[in-house]
Amino acid sequence: MEIYNNQLLRFTTAGSVDDGKSTLIGRLLYDSKSIFEDQLESVSATSAKKGHNGVDLALFTDGLRDEREQGITIDVAYRYFTTPKRKFIIADTPGHIQYTRNMVTGASTANAAVILIDARHGVIEQTKRHSFIASLLNIPHLIVCINKMDLVNYSEEKFSEIIGQFEEFSSKLLMKDVRFIPISALEGDNVVNRSENMEWYQGGTLLNILETLHISSDINKIDARFAVQTVIRPQSEQHRDYRGYAGRVSSGIYRVGDEVAVLPSGFSSRIKSINAGETELQEAYAPMSVAMTLEDEIDISRGDMIVRINNQPEPTQEFDVMLCWLNDLPAKPRAKYIIMHTSNEQRALIKEVLYKVDINTYERLSDDKILKMNDISRVRLRCNRPIMLDSYRENRSTGGIILIDESTNETVAAGMVIG
Structure with missing residues (x-):
């Protein structure tokens, strides 16, 4: 049983x-x-x-x-x-x-x-x-x-x-x-x-x-993704050489000694240590929050992503999403917003509304380009800097984005990345 x-x-x-x-x-x-x-x-x-x-x-x-x-x-x-x-x-x-x-x-x-x-x-x-x-x-x-x-x-x-x-x-x-x-x-x-x-x-x-009901984990166990939230540089004399990268494992498994790449720079290194608070670990997996150190000194900051060397998302500045518009005020093509993806936050542009979906018929409506409350549409976004994405169907954590109105700080849309 x-x-x-x-x-x-x-x-x-x-x-x-x-x-x-x-x-x-x-x-x-x-x-x-x-x-x-x-x-x-x-x-x-x-x-x-x-x-x-x-x-x-x-x-x-x-x-x-x-x-x-x-x-x-x-x-x-x-x-x-x-x-x-x-x-x-x-x-x-x-x-x-x-x-x-x-x-x-x-x-x-x-x-x-x-x-x-x-x-x-x-x-x-x-x-x-x-x-x-x-x-x-x-x-x-x-x-x-x-x-x-x-x-x-x-x-x-x-x-x-x-x-x-x-x-x-x-x-x-x-x-x-x-x-x-x-x-x-x-x-x-x-x-x-x-x-x-x-x-x-x-x-x-x-x-x-x-x-x-059988509950299958929606965590992707294959693609290792670790978005850096902050860089830890202790001020104490005892730990002055420590440089750790703290964040949450979005998917996959990381082990001490693994060869990794840092995106979007592309520099590679190996994992020197993994810590959860004061506890030293040999491995970390989603959705654990940990701090990693690398064997090489690499310029890493919030929003960068540490991935396996042989399994990397392609950093991109332009991509398509299925967007659910959540705001009372409509959006227009070329509108600018803040995009949030894992710990990466930057400005983004709604470059083009490709089509909207008629919920009754599932017909694609390509003539109407104005996004209004509850509209579901396929849009093309362009970011200021490269962003590391997976398709939403493959990885919920790294395939989802939200858009924020810079002037009001309101969340105006949620999007699922199309692979």
Whole structure:
């Protein structure tokens, strides 16, 4: 029997407005007995004040008073719970179309995505948008929960019809593992406990699937990438000859004695020592934070990258990314921003908008060059200095970038490098 204890599963939830995400998460927490007694008492009291019969499950996730009054969830809310088999972090993202950008944030580190579909409405634009983002972010598992089955008389035909709608458009996407579950979050069917109303469904409940999903590490173990965050030069007499390069191993493994290259200069050396605090190590691997020293004195600064001599990314100043525009204000070609990639920060130019993606048809729109909120487009960026990139599908850590407005310091876009 496979053991899942101590494994952490990060998953994101997404759906359109009123698809029942908050109720689903509340049901998941409530039926799995992951609610603290004081939380239950507080939500029970609030439910009674609002005139609900029983506990309003949505209140377990809509924790802020302003959110409750507006009736919407306005940001990414992270929830934590544990079962005997696994630990979970839920990134609950808003359903309103103007908050699609929040799904990019919530899904960026997810192992799985739970997408809700209202059984009465079937596949809609937001379903396609969220599925496209999940595919773009290379999320390995997609769980499609067809909710509110109680409102369509638990119809197997309706369930099959929606699966057909989903598969018709998702065949154009790169989806590794897609599963479908008929549920009623309000009534509790197939969330934690099996449904007595849908005996025709032979698959697992949502919790069962979440507990048994295979979690493959999204860390690239082949390509060794170490972005230098700072150079350590102690002032004490005892350590005056020490020159260490501190940072986080993005991917791969480094060992003392390995021959390495420093990019973008291209100079080579060997690793002399690896330290984690006061502890001397023989090897370091992702995602450890360490300090390295090299046998040769090389001019290295923040933003440089130490890589294996026989496995190097090509330093480039011009490259293509799939860009999700996150800002209220639109961008235009030739607009200048700050680009952040690992520890490398510099100015960059949106040289060209190659095309935008129509979320409904996945058609490439090459005429519209103005990037607006929630637009997903392929753009060409140009940096002031060489930058060391991998494709996002090969390496999440070194294949992702963000753009920042220099005047406001706001993050305006997130991008995935195209190989």
